[in-house]
Amino acid sequence: MTIKNTILITWGTGRLGKAFKKILPNALYPSRNDMDITNTHVVESYIKLHKPDIVIHLAALASIPKCEENKTLAWNTNVLATRNLVKISKKYWVKKFIYLQSACIFSWEDDFMYDEDSIPAPKHYYGLTKLVAEEIIKSYNSDIFQTIIARTNFTTMPWEYPKAFTDRYWTYLFAQWVAKGIEEIIDSNTTFPIIHICGEREISMYEYAQLWWSDIKPMTLADYDWPALTRNMSLLTKYWHTYKIEDSNYNDN
């Protein structure tokens, strides 16, 4: 790791935040108690005090059902708090602002794979709030304040379920590969404004789960009737390299 800058990672106690702690142990990781991102004064005081060079923004209301149930909280957390954070970051001379973006901004039509230039069309409120935040962040991009939207899909390990679909496909990575990908993006000094961090090939969820549980039980979409599930959740990248999913055999605990 060649990063020498002060890095601030908004994380609370999140799944991806825990993976970042292993890859970037010296970064600042304010919890919600240290820096509630919806409190503008607290965010400004924290950034003014710690003077980060790089902000990696993870904190969000990242649950699809919770965003549907409480749209006010979702909007305040994912949109308004992000807008304040990016504005304050620029004001206090942060050089790079990296936003972890969900692939839920896409509509996931069957058999379509989405790259950085694909048109977003979120199907639910979580995806909508993340998309609005992305557009706000992009509008701040400049030569002295670089913004990068890093879109990805990940799971933590161990695999949480007794079965896995043999006929649903994705390019998901384990969380620590995503954190590693962000570290590489920072190190590379790339200026691409949107980057997809994804696996090198689409694999079935069953094959993926087997990387962790070799005796995982198979199931198919025919075994499952509600809610409607997306058959393929694979991302492509035009501007970054892909990751060999089998190599990402980390333990997230």
Ligand SMILES: NC(=O)c1ccc[n+]([C@@H]2O[C@H](COP(=O)([O-])OP(=O)(O)OC[C@H]3O[C@@H](n4cnc5c(N)ncnc54)[C@H](OP(=O)(O)O)[C@@H]3O)[C@@H](O)[C@H]2O)c1
């Ligand atoms: N899961 C995926 O596959 C995926 C894919 C791409 C991008 N992302 C994005 O990656 C980021 C992290 O996702 P995740 O799955 O790790 O989510 P997560 O486990 O739900 O973590 C989100 C974190 O945000 C914190 N948070 C929420 N509101 C806050 C507030 N007002 N102030 C401070 N912290 C607050 C939460 O803190 P508390 O613990 O205190 O509630 C929690 O620790 C999100 O931006 C998500 O949209 C996720």
